[in-house]
Every structure is written in C-alpha cells, then in structure tokens.
Amino acid sequence: MHRLIFIEKSGRNRTPDKLPALERQSLFTACDDALNAMITILGARGVIGIGNFAKNRAAAALTKQQLMITSVPHPSPANPAANYNWAKLMDNCLLDLKF
Numbered sequence: 001m002h003r004l005i006f007i008e009k010s011g012r013n014r015t016p017d018k019l020p021a022l023e024r025q026s027l028f029t030a031c032d033d034a035l036n037a038m039i040t041i042l043g044a045r046g047v048i049g050i051g052n053f054a055k056n057r058a059a060a061a062l063t064k065q066q067l068m069i070t071s072v073p074h075p076s077p078a079n080p081a082a083n084y085n086w087a088k089l090m091d092n093c094l095l096d097l098k099f
Contacts, residue, residue, distance in 0.1 A: 016053075032061035039065055046097065050074050070097065 008014050016024050039047070039062065046067050049055030051074030059069050072093045073079065075086040 028057070028061075031057070035061050036065070039067065046070070048072060048093065048097075051076070068097070 008018075016027060019027065035047075035058065038044070044067065047055075047058045047062065047069045049058050049069065049071040052071055054074070055069060055071035062069065070093065072090050073081075073086070075083045077083075
C-alpha cells in the first residue's frame with residue numbers, strides 16, 4: 001500500500017500529474033470505482049467536471065455508463081481568467097444542460 005501525499009512541502013496542492021505513476025494509478029482506480037458507485041446509487045444522468053481534467057477523468061471512468069459529461073472552468077489560481085464571474089459561468093452551464 002502506498003501513502004499518498006497531496007500537499008507539497010511548500011503548502012501547494014500536489015496535483016495528480018505530479019504523483020508517481022503507481023500512486024496516480026492507485027488514486028484513479030479508487031476514485032473511478034467511487035464515482036461509478038455514486039452514479040449508480042444516485043441514478044445520475046450526467047456529470048459536470050470542474051475543469052477539463054475532471055471531465056476527462058469522469059469520461060474515462062464512466063465508459064460503461066450512458067451519461068452526459070460536460071465541464072465548467074476550474075476556479076483555480078493557476079487559471080485566473082476562470083475565476084472571473086465563476087458563479088455566473090456555473091449558472092449558465094446548469095441552464096444549458098439538457099439532462
């Protein structure tokens with residue numbers, strides 16, 4: 001069993017692309033299983049990824065599900081433009097969905 005560290009020594013979040021491959025795969029497997037279980041339990045018809053990474057991971061995890069998968073920009077310090085009026089972006093995304 002690997003111990004996953006999600007915070008850098010600097011205090012920054014450790015993103016999945018910074019994890020060693022084995023740790024990243026363990027994380028993805030656990031998250032994919034949990035996402036599939038929640039979709040089944042909730043009877044969800046769609047998924048909104050907060051950012052393209054989340055959207056792409058959801059699409060990879062949910063290949064056996066017939067779902068609409070979309071995304072909104074991630075409100076991250078790494079993407080200051082996405083922080084501008086994020087609540088309105090999210091509202092518009094929700095209004096545009098055709099679940």
